[in-house]
Amino acid sequence: AQKVTQAQTEISVVEKEDVTLDCVYETRDTTYYLFWYKQPPSGELVFLIRRNSFDEQNEISGRYSWNFQKSTSSFNFTITASQVVDSAVYFCALRRDSGGYQKVTFGTGTKLQVIP
Amino acid sequence: EPEVTQTPSHQVTQMGQEVILRCVPISNHLYFYWYRQILGQKVEFLVSFYNNEISEKSEIFDDQFSVERPDGSNFTLKIRSTKLEDSAMYFCASSDQQGVGNQPQHFGDGTRLSIL
Numbered sequence: 001a002q003k004v005t006q007a008q009t010e011i012s013v014v015e016k017e018d019v020t021l022d023c024v025y026e027t028r029d030t031t032y033y034l035f036w037y038k039q040p041p042s043g044e045l046v047f048l049i050r051r052n053s054f055d056e057q058n059e060i061s062g063r064y065s066w067n068f069q070k071s072t073s074s075f076n077f078t079i080t081a082s083q084v085v086d087s088a089v090y091f092c093a094l095r096r097d098s099g100g101y102q103k104v105t106f107g108t109g110t111k112l113q114v115i116p
Numbered sequence: 117e118p119e120v121t122q123t124p125s126h127q128v129t130q131m132g133q134e135v136i137l138r139c140v141p142i143s144n145h146l147y148f149y150w151y152r153q154i155l156g157q158k159v160e161f162l163v164s165f166y167n168n169e170i171s172e173k174s175e176i177f178d179d180q181f182s183v184e185r186p187d188g189s190n191f192t193l194k195i196r197s198t199k200l201e202d203s204a205m206y207f208c209a210s211s212d213q214q215g216v217g218n219q220p221q222h223f224g225d226g227t228r229l230s231i232l
Contacts, residue, residue, distance in 0.1 A: 037223075043205055044225040045159070091159060095221070103149070103172060104209075104221055106159040 002027045004094050004107035012113045013082050021077045021110045023092030029053075031097035034068065034075045035104070039089040048090075051075060053097070082114045118142040122208050122224035129198055130232055137193045137227045139208030148191045149209040149221065150183065152176065159207065165191065195229075203231045 003026040013019045025034065036048040049059065051068050059066050063080045079086055092107040121140045129135045141148050150162040164171040165183050182194045191210075195202055208224040 043228065045207060045223040047223070093159075103161055103164055104151075104159075105161070108158040 002029075002032075002094050002096065002105045004092050004105055006090075006092055006107035006110050008110045009108070010111045010113070012115060015084060015114055015116050016081050018078060018080050019082055019112065019114075021079075021090050021092075021112065023075045023077065023107060025073050025075065025092070025094045027073075027094060027096070029096045033095045033097060035093040035095070036066065036075075036077050037091045037093060037106075039091060039109070041088070045091070048077075079112075082112075084114050084116050087112060087114045118222075120208055120210055120222050120224035122206075122227050124227060125225065126228045126230070128230045128232060131200055132197050135195050135198055135229065137195075137206050137208075137229065139191045139193070139210075139224055140189055141191055141208065141210030142212075142222055143189070145210035145212045145222070147171075147211045148183075148185070149211075150193045151207040151209065151223075153205040153207065153226075154201075155204070162193075162206075198229075198231045200231050203229060205229075 005024045008022055011019060032053045034051045038046040038048055049066055056068050056070055065078045067076045075092060089109045089111045091109045093104045095104045120142055123138045127135060148165040151159050152162050153159045161174050163173040163177045163183055168185060180196050184192050205226045205228050207226045209221045211221045
């Protein structure tokens with residue numbers, strides 16, 4: 001069975017602070033994909049990043065960075081210099097690597113509030 | 117960039133009535149999914165569909181639910197006799213068979229279903 005745990009239910013930071021959202025996953029698969037999605041108040045799911053289990057290189061995209069540590073089954077997400085527009089619920093997700101079929105297992109989400 | 121589109125964006129229905137949620141997946145995609153998100157909770161897998169049949173369904177997807185691909189472009193979720201607890205955001209998603217899942221699962225913007 002696959003499981004994604006986001007222990008932080010809600011986080012509040014003041015604008016321009018850095019914030020890290022934690023994600024820990026469980027899977028018996030040797031190959032899999034990890035994702036982060038952003039869900040703004042309007043409700044849609046916005047894809048942020050996909051990481052293959054073979055690729056443990058950390059990634060940076062503007063103010064966003066991701067730290068994938070296979071040894072600890074973690075895939076943490078850091079926002080640098082947070083902005084009010086970053087306020088949203090962030091979901092970490094896991095998908096087995098099984099060809100075309102791609103059922104996604106989501107974590108419970110972390111609600112981030114950035115205070116101006 | 118191609119998108120998954122869902123209609124309507126908001127559906128209000130009386131309890132006990134049938135409702136059909138519509139989705140137009142990305143045109144060259146082969147795998148289709150429905151997910152549900154009860155307000156304030158995580159996104160949960162409902163069902164996957166491939167080659168005109170259900171590939172997998174969750175325990176949530178009981179006999180009240182059905183899916184159909186009535187033509188080459190639409191993918192629908194039907195709830196036969198709605199209950200109050202069916203109130204949620206319903207997301208449609210689609211994916212292709214490229215590589216071994218190199219592409220992220222593409223989500224629509226969701227249909228917010230309110231049962232009165």
